[in-house]
Amino acid sequence: MKNNFREHVSTLLLIIGIQTTLSAKILAFLPIPWRSHHFVYRSLIGGLAARGHQIDFYTPLPIENGPPNLNQIQVKDRLDDASGERSLTCFTLFSDATNFDRLQVYTELINSDKKYDLVITEYPLASEFSAYLSHKFKAINVAVMGYLDHPWTNEIAGLPDNPSYMISYQAKTNDRMSFGERLFNTYTLVSMIALCYWETMTRQQEFADTFLKYEGWEGRPKLTEAISDVDLILVNTHLSMGYAYPKAPHVKEIGGIHITTTPEPMSKELKRFMDEATHGVIYFSLGSVVDASEMLKDGKAQIMINVFKRLKHRVVWKTQPGLPEVNEKNILTSHWLPQQAILAHKNTKLFITHGGLQSMVETIAYGVPTVGMPVFFDQFKDVKLMTTVGMGLQLNYNNITEDSVYWTINEVLTNPSYRLKAAKQKALFHDRPMKPVDEAVYWIEYVLRHDKVLQPASARMPFYQLYLLDVLAFILLSSLLILYILKKIIRAVRLIFSEPSDGCPVKKKVE
Structure with missing residues (x-):
């Protein structure tokens, strides 16, 4: 009887010890003020809190009656809506320096001496604002996305777009496109990536270097590299809500995570x-x-x-x-x-x-x-x-x-x-093997245990490598060089065979 009691106590202590080991210190920096986005956030945060993780949740819309392991920091400064087509195009809410400077709570956070195991942020709406948080805290980086049908988000995921059947968010068609629709889709792909890389991200890098400084910031990667360095991407999509596309290993679908079996009661x-x-x-x-x-x-x-x-x-x-x-x-x-x-x-x-x-x-x-x-x-x-x-x-x-x-x-x-x-x-x-919230929590705890094993090399490649532009340039230049050499050889051979063997001029026969 005593032995059984000791075994039960030992098992209980082991379970408690494992739970304590798995309990992580998590920073959820989600300052987007749109309620529709917070339906997803709250379900995810609630699922993590239920697993015993310690969470600091930065939000403009706090959860009422949250559990004791959820520390909510209200972001009182309401962020300006994205201003201008350029900002909407690249999904950035922080299109000028004033927005960086206004969010004082961010400045206090990034200059604090807090310790975190994992950081959760929203991509791509606030990616340029929060990409450096994981670098600052040397923490695992988890991104929450609303969709994965924009060229810039696919760049972040390390998944090249194929505009022949993967439709852009701007499209008004399905995945069975005509020639004209594929042409427009291709234009969207090229123009959005070019705009985000060479214009928007250039400006955001300047703003970040001016306003987002902290101890050790001088050695951080470029903003585009920091945005791409994501260990896990949770996307609010599902096959029932879109079309069948290939996805990178670190992209996991949690579409409908906020759907509940007990909806809020009616009046x-x-x-x-x-x-x-x-x-x-x-x-x-x-x-x-x-x-x-x-x-x-x-x-x-x-x-x-x-x-x-x-x-x-x-x-x-x-x-x-x-x-x-x-x-x-x-x-x-x-x-x-x-x-x-x-x-x-x-x-x-x-x-x-x-x-x-x-x-x-x-x-x-x-x-x-x-x-x-x-x-x-x-x-x-x-x-x-x-x-x-x-x-x-x-x-x-x-x-x-x-x-x-x-x-x-x-x-x-x-x-x-x-x-x-x-x-x-x-x-x-x-028709799923587990509920979306359970899947989201599972994969977050998975990367806590195994870090970057899901992240493909494509997520860390510059765009010219991802799209094999350097390889295509090499093939093109090599082909041109070979053609040039062949042309020279052919010309030399013609000159050789067009002259007499004894070197004397050929006399024409006079009739």
Whole structure:
């Protein structure tokens, strides 16, 4: 009996010891102020905290009632939105020196004497701002990305783009492209990489050398090298949310990590409104980033209201200040709504969406047909995916009419094929060996144990090596040299055979 007790105690102490050994000191520097991004962050941070890791979480949107091993540092300075097409192109929110200087909490952090085993940052939106954190703290570098369909993000991943079938975030097509679409895709690839390498990163390097100084900064690598030196990339994508592409070993998909089995509860009014919807509910939301009042100006909001009035379905509409008041019995409006709870409700028949990434993830996860109204950025690509798989239709919000909106909504509601295709995507989404949060935590702990084993050499190569430009240049120059030598040899041979063997001039015969 005593021996058994000792064995149990020894086993318990061993487990505690292993847990203590595996418990890491983690810095999560995620200052992006967009709520849709923080859905992903919070799920990841929560999963790591549940495993006993000690986390310093720098965020503008703290988690309420966080666990004791989660230390949250609120980033009070709200970062300016990316200004200018150039900044959006290269996914940088820090396009001028003032933004580097304003975030005082960053300066305090990078000059501190804290110790971390692992650093989590968002790429590529804040990559130039946070790339040097892992160098400063000599820590493992983990990046969280929203997508992997931009030339610059593929550069970071060490995965060369193939524009013949890997579509850019700017594309409005699927992976079966025509010649013209492939031509545009190729142009996007070349122009984005060139712009990010030779213009944006040059400016960011100057800003970093001016404002991001700390002890030992003189020996750090170039900014592009620091950005590429990532041990693990967690991407908020999944096969059900995109197309089948090859990926580097250190790229792991965690799409839908924020999807929960217990969505935030509805208000009593909303729940009653949806429960009593005999013919079902249409959910209309343009997300948190798009300015709905601007998008639905020039009478577009009234068009939507007129269409909703004609329907027998009830409508739940996420509105914003600046939109006209709605007093229809079948329309419920609110500035905030629990989107997952609405999409999970049995009476939800249709989601009218702008096609943002998180909205796309959620509508697929809950198998709800869609009508997409994309506005900018990757929304066109996301909505195109939904139409390609057959779970919805697209509207051009610039040219909507009451008849076109009514026909599109009615088509998706009455044609059962859209709901069947949505159910198929839902099944694909949930068919995984483990939950996304468990997979994310597993791979983070994996690189804690094994460091850089997943990182391919391509992630550390300069672009001219990655794309074999030096090899192509060598082959081209060698070919030109060989052709030049052959030309000289042929000319010499011709001269030799065109002269008499005795060296005397040949006399012409006179008749």
